[in-house]
Amino acid sequence: MFFDDDDDRFLNPEILHVVHRELYAITSNLEIARYGLRSVPTHTEDGIPIRKLYVSNLPPKTTRTELFNVFAPYGFIKSCWLRMGDKGPNRTPTPTYAFVTFSNPADAHKALQAPNHEKILRGRNLRISPADSWHQPVEDEDNKVRWKPRGNRRADGNVSPASNSADPQSSALNGECSTDSSEPNTSDANTTPVEEEPVEAEPSYNILDILNRDCLTHVLTFIPINDLIRSERVSKSWQNMVLEYLQSIRTFKTSWWQHETTLTTAVLRRVLQRLGGSLARLHIDHHLSALNDRTAHTIGKFCPNLEELKVVGMHTKNWNPLIYGCKQLKVLSFVSCNKLTDSSLVHLVKNDSCIEDLTVANNTHVTGLFLTGSNTLKLHSLSFYNCYNLQGTVLCAAIDTLPNLTRLKLDVCPVTMWKIVPLILKKLPKLEELSLSEYTSAELWMSPQGSDAFCESLATLTELKSLNLSRNIYINNAVLKQVGQSCPNLETLNVASCNSIRTFPHSGVGDEGIRAVCSGCSSLRRLDVSYLGGLTDGGLRSVAKLSRLSCLTARGLASLSAASVAHCMQACHQLEEVDLCGCDNVSEEVIGAAVEALGARPRSLVLRLGGTAASMQEVLTLEEYPTHKLLTVNMHEDRSNPNLRPDFVDRVFDYSSDDSLDELYDHELYEVQDFDDFLAGDFSDDELLLDHDGDEIDRLYAYGIHAADIILL
Incomplete structure (x- = not known):
């Protein structure tokens, strides 16, 4: 089958090979007329003698012995290989195709010319066709077959010069060399062309020879893993290059596949067999997954050097086998795993466990009972997010067995957890990072002792560096005053939307609390005061005391003006990002103040002014105010949430x-x-x-x- 040069660019060479092979197999098995002639090739397109045949349309439960008996009448068979299908506990492996290799090309030619009724196995007509050229055994210059070539195979069917270097020795042993030894000059003259022949006959370089390993690695990053595994059959050199690339991968996420195929344990096993030995981070976050309980065994067997594992949306209970294979696993996260229970985690946090960071999110079965009696010395980070059945009393008792805990996150937990939080914090004097966000239930509004107990527990956290109290209705100015007095090393503080709705019975966070924090926590680098209804320009001016501040976020504050923000940018010389999205009264004067601040202290600065008054006059801003190479102004992207604004009114339930x-x-x-x-x-x-x-x-x-x-x- 021939095509014009203009049509070759619209064809896929791999599809062309498969179609050509199957069409030849079908046409070669057709019955020929009485005096008809059949044209069966004896060599491939590259000039290699055909010894290996490709056999398809195999019946189920075909064995090598049965296939051998079908082709034995045509000549001596060198090898017979069957490709079996997928194996599994509930699957019966079935043969998909086979390769039959003859010692003599004439015998393979006889098998191709044999009529259709002679090649029947279990009532099914076998489809026979010559194997591709890269599967055929290669002959050297002395017509000797190399069943297992030592060198790389060239496109023209010859082996590499490394394998040909042994040919003179073999020919000399067989007495095939020149017998006229009395003329040394003639032998020397004859040896010179022999050395030049491989150079002249050397084919053109391919892409593997032109590009270096760094370029090839960069190109392969854009190809899905499953496509790389399928392409290993192209050639031996390509297979070695792909395996070398797969062994260099350190991070792999199943969501990178971007295919609408279901991820099964068998598929994951085949992938981890090739790249699991070098993986340090594995994220199983494919949106279509049907993984069974053997997944933990597979990961533990093929990923011995794994350090981080994240599992999203799986319905697997048994994860204890991870500790037997992954001896270096440190970070473990389970997100939206509905069937995850305390028994699934009890062995992962035992005494000799290597887990240092454990996260459980969006779960309805975990109660915290798996932590009781663990006595693990390596676990220093514990995070729970949106765990409805998490029991505060059980967690409080389990904290006694975690002496080295420095990071605790209890976000979107039941309202009863807030009563136990002060007791938990008193047992963790070494805590460095604390997150208690999204406590929006109104059941404890009228209990004034809740805030007092929490303030007493904060007095013991002298080493705290990061505090997240966003969307927590129990946080008020008294809490921030205690933070300013007890946490001098605090570097990150988030009090966004802390009870700032005007319909709440108490005011929440305002100017008084922000002033106390800015006076006591001089090491603050990141501050978020978004959606605080009680914050005004006077409270924001106190941020100028934070000389180390690098990021300021104040979204959705209608009471702020450009003057207070400009004062902060001139006083905070390390400020690199200011987010004022949704602040209606912030005008374009902020840009002029930013340019003046950069003139005094050069640094890169990002201004986010989406949804402000400055974004409404973008054209005037560009014309009137000077620009700066270190200043980046974003007026198009509004990151504020209108539902969290203090002046938000829900019109659905309006009278x-x-x-x-x-x-x-x-x-x-x-x-x-x-x-x-x-x-x-x-x-x-x-x-x-x-x-x-x-x-x-x-x-x-x-x-x-x-x-x-x-x-x-």
């Missing part, structure tokens, strides 16, 4: 919407008397779900509910 359905109904048609007649019509008392007594309906109207609203409800 003004009570009469929103009046225009849809005509009250002259739907009067009370007509509605009573409808309820007391052709229905019996058993069929009605609403009592149609006139007193009950009058009582409903007394609450402002109309007849049309009752039907919709």
Whole structure:
């Protein structure tokens, strides 16, 4: 089959080889007329004699002995190889294709020319075709077959010069060298062309010879792992290069596949067999997964050097086998694993465990009981996020067995956890990072002792460096005052949206609390005061005391102006990022103040002004204010959340919407008397779900509910 040069660029060479091989297998098995002639090639397109045949359309449960008996009548068979299908506990391996290699090319030619009825196995016609050129055994210059070539195989069918260097020795042993030894000059003259022949016959370089390893590694990063594994059959040199690249991978995420295929344990096993030995980080976060309980055994067997494992959305219970294979595992995270229980984690945190960081998120079964009696000395980070069944009393008792815990996160936990948090913090004087965010339940509003107990527990955290209290309704100015007095080494503080809604019974965080923090925590580098209804320009000016501040975030604050922000940028000489998205009153004067601050202290500075008054006058800003090479202004991206703003009003439950359905109904048609007649019509008392007594309906109207609203409800 031939194509023009213009058509070759629209064809995939791999698909062309497969189609050509299958079409030849089908046409070669067709019955020929009585006097018809069949054209069967004896050599491949590269000039290599055909000894190996490709056999397909195999029946199930085919054995090598049966296949050998089919082709034995045509000549001596050198080898017979079967490719078996996927294996598994619930699968029966079936043969997919086979290779039959003859010692003599003439015998392979006979097998190709044999009629169709002679090549039947278990009632199925076998499809026979010559194997591709890179599968065929190669002959050297002395017509000797190299069944296992030592050197690399060239595209023209010859072996590499390294393998040909042994040919003169073998020919000399067989007496095939020149017998005229009396003319040394002639032999020397004959040896010179022999050395030049391989150089002249050397083919052109391919991409593996032109590009170095760094370029090839960069190119292979854009190819999915499964496609690289499938391409290993191209050639031996390509397979070695792919294996070398796979062994250099340190981080692998199953979500990088980007294919709508289901991830199974068998598929994961094949991938980890090639790159698991060098992996240090593994994230199993494929959106379509059907992994079973053998997943932990697979990871423990093929990933001995794994240091970080993250599992997302799996329904596997048994994860204890990880400790037997992954002896260096330090970071372990389970996100949205519904069937994860305390028994699944009990062996992972035992005394000799190597786990240092454990995270459980979006779980409804873990209670914290697996930590009791663990006595692990290496676990220093513990994080729980959105764990509904987490019990504070159990966790408080388990903290006694974790003396080296320096990082604790209890985010979106049950409201009862807040009562136990002070008792937990008193047992962790070495804590360096604490996160207690998104406590929005109103059950403990009226208990003033809750804030006092929490303030007493913060007095013991003298080594705290990071504190996250965002969206916590129990945080007020008294808490921040205690933070300013007890945490002098604090570097990161997040108090965004701490009870700033005006409908709350207490004010929450305001200017007084921010001033206390800025006065006591001089080491602060990152500060987030977004969505605080009690914060004004006077409170923000106190941020100028933080000489080490590098990032300031103040989103959704309508009370802030450009003057207070400009004062902070001039005083904080290490400030590199200022986020003011959603601040309505911040004008373009901030840009001029930023340019002046950079003139005094040069540094890179990023201003985020999306959703501000400056973004509305972007054209004027670019013309009137000078630019700076170190200044980056982003006015297009608004990162603020309007639902968290202090002035946000939910219009869905507004009282003004009570009469929103009046225009849809005509009250002259739907009067009370007509509605009573409808309820007391052709229905019996058993069929009605609403009592149609006139007193009950009058009582409903007394609450402002109309007849049309009752039907919709």
